């Protein structure tokens with residue numbers, strides 16, 4: 001089955017009791033057992049529940065995995081991966097990563113005895129060098145990266161991680177399974193903030209991990225059950241519904257984002273545009289290899305002007321709303337330095353290339369012409 005057919009039919013069986021074409025939302029927290037041996041498919045909803053299980057089955061089938069685990073948020077999913085490590089272990093991470101991930105790694109895990117080494121993961125020699133520390137147990141990448149839309153070669157990172165005895169985890173929130181499936185390129189774990197394109201309508205928080213290796217999937221499920229940050233049934237229902245239109249939404253958003261990136265590139269007030277769909281983007285060739293059907297809904301740009309100018313622009317669009325997040329039907333605009341990536345230390349943020357005046361756009365499903373005119377008015 002093709003991607004969009006799987007999105008509609010896998011894990012979403014009609015209700016056998018009523019024939020309802022949409023599976024019901026199971027809200028039960030506990031399940032009556034036929035006997036005391038606890039061998040029924042469901043016993044307690046933190047461990048497994050039918051509505052969450054349906055979403056997990058669909059997502060695993062879309063992401064080339066054998067198992068998916070749904071969490072209360074993307075950060076809960078990321079945190080679960082880090083629970084595979086022990087004090088003394090090291091995480092090698094990209095520099096162009098979501099601010100909340102940076103905060104978890106650098107401000108929380110370091111206090112628990114985990115060492116963090118940040119490298120530009122678009123530089124494969126730098127990744128190899130960083131992995132030469134024997135203590136590295138996890139290589140964490142984000143591709144496309146956020147907010148600079150850097151492209152990391154997933155297959156090359158998988159080879160380096162595995163040669164060094166480490167796991168490769170890829171935050172594929174920006175790409176979504178509709179455009180990129182990191183497990184096909186050798187990643188061990190894929191992470192999604194389901195809050196973004198999977199939910200797709202700015203009305204839920206969720207996260208997910210997807211694996212192919214059965215043992216790793218079982219280990220992560222054990223950690224998820226032990227720590228408890230699971231997705232609730234209403235969110236799981238909305239995520240299942242979101243997956244059914246994911247490919248259509250993401251392809252349409254990608255086409256609009258490419259159009260806007262090209263338009264911005266030609267605008268006299270714009271200094272730089274970061275979008276992997278542009279031939280001028282340094283990661284374009286790798287992106288073409290590991291993404292299909294588009295380059296995603298996220299882009300960023302810098303103006304020829306100071307921070308105050310950038311601030312005026314993000315505060316004056318009318319369709320692009322001033323808010324963090326991405327992947328929903330509404331287009332959003334923000335200043336990463338003080339919004340989505342405000343948890344970075346300013347010096348660390350500038351060192352990795354996230355300028356104070358960088359503007360990030362999350363393109364929604366409005367018409368290209370309306371979004372372009374909105375930006376044109378704000379830039380005038």
Ligand SMILES: Cc1ncc(COP(=O)(O)O)c(C=O)c1O
Nearest residue numbers: 073074075098146173193195206
């Ligand atoms: C790329 C990326 N990864 C992870 C997260 C964290 O996800 P959540 O907000 O669902 O915890 C976000 C949230 O903005 C994100 O953009």
